[in-house]
Amino acid sequence: MKTLLQVVRRILPLQLQNPSFPASNNWRRFCSYQLSNSLPPPNSKLFVGGLSWSVDEKSLRDAFSSFGEVTEVRIMYDKESGRSRGFGFVNFLKEDEATCAKDAMDGKAFLGRPLRITFALDKVRGAPVVVPRLPKNGNAIWRNR
DNA sequence: GTTGAGCGTT
Numbered sequence: 001m002k003t004l005l006q007v008v009r010r011i012l013p014l015q016l017q018n019p020s021f022p023a024s025n026n027w028r029r030f031c032s033y034q035l036s037n038s039l040p041p042p043n044s045k046l047f048v049g050g051l052s053w054s055v056d057e058k059s060l061r062d063a064f065s066s067f068g069e070v071t072e073v074r075i076m077y078d079k080e081s082g083r084s085r086g087f088g089f090v091n092f093l094k095e096d097e098a099t100c101a102k103d104a105m106d107g108k109a110f111l112g113r114p115l116r117i118t119f120a121l122d123k124v125r126g127a128p129v130v131v132p133r134l135p136k137n138g139n140a141i142w143r144n145r
Numbered sequence: 146g147t148t149g150a151g152c153g154t155t
Contacts, residue, residue: 006149040152041149047151047152047153049149049150049151049152050149050150050151053148053149074153075153076152076153076154077149079154085151085153086149086150086151087150087152087153088146088153089152089153112154113149116150116151118152120152120153121153123153124151
């Protein structure tokens with residue numbers, strides 16, 4: 001009596017028979033593996049979304065400086081209205097400081113709105129911009145990676 | 146008095 005898994009393995013192409021493909025029936029683990037594998041890699045710079053309109057760079061720096069040495073804070077503003085676009089970047093001296101700040105602050109309310117923090121994308125000249133989708137759980141889902 | 150996902154004015 002062949003198990004379903006044995007049948008599947010016989011008919012699947014070899015590329016799909018690799019260690020990341022579920023050898024057991026644990027699809028939940030497989031999906032979370034794929035998800036975590038698609039997150040932005042750790043970086044000393046954080047993308048901070050979900051900012052209240054009224055947050056400025058000074059208050060953002062103050063909120064993050066307790067996790068490490070903040071080397072740069074930038075909030076994106078609309079060019080004509082001058083209003084905050086609701087997201088910005090916080091750069092730390094060290095990557096583990098950024099990781100610490102992200103873990104501590106992601107999802108935490110700041111001036112009434114929950115922050116959505118991921119590691120910033122590497123801005124690579126000449127490369128096509130891969131736009132991540134940010135679902136409600138705050139984890140970025142990437143394509144082409 | 147508005148709006149609410151997203152990746153950046155040198």
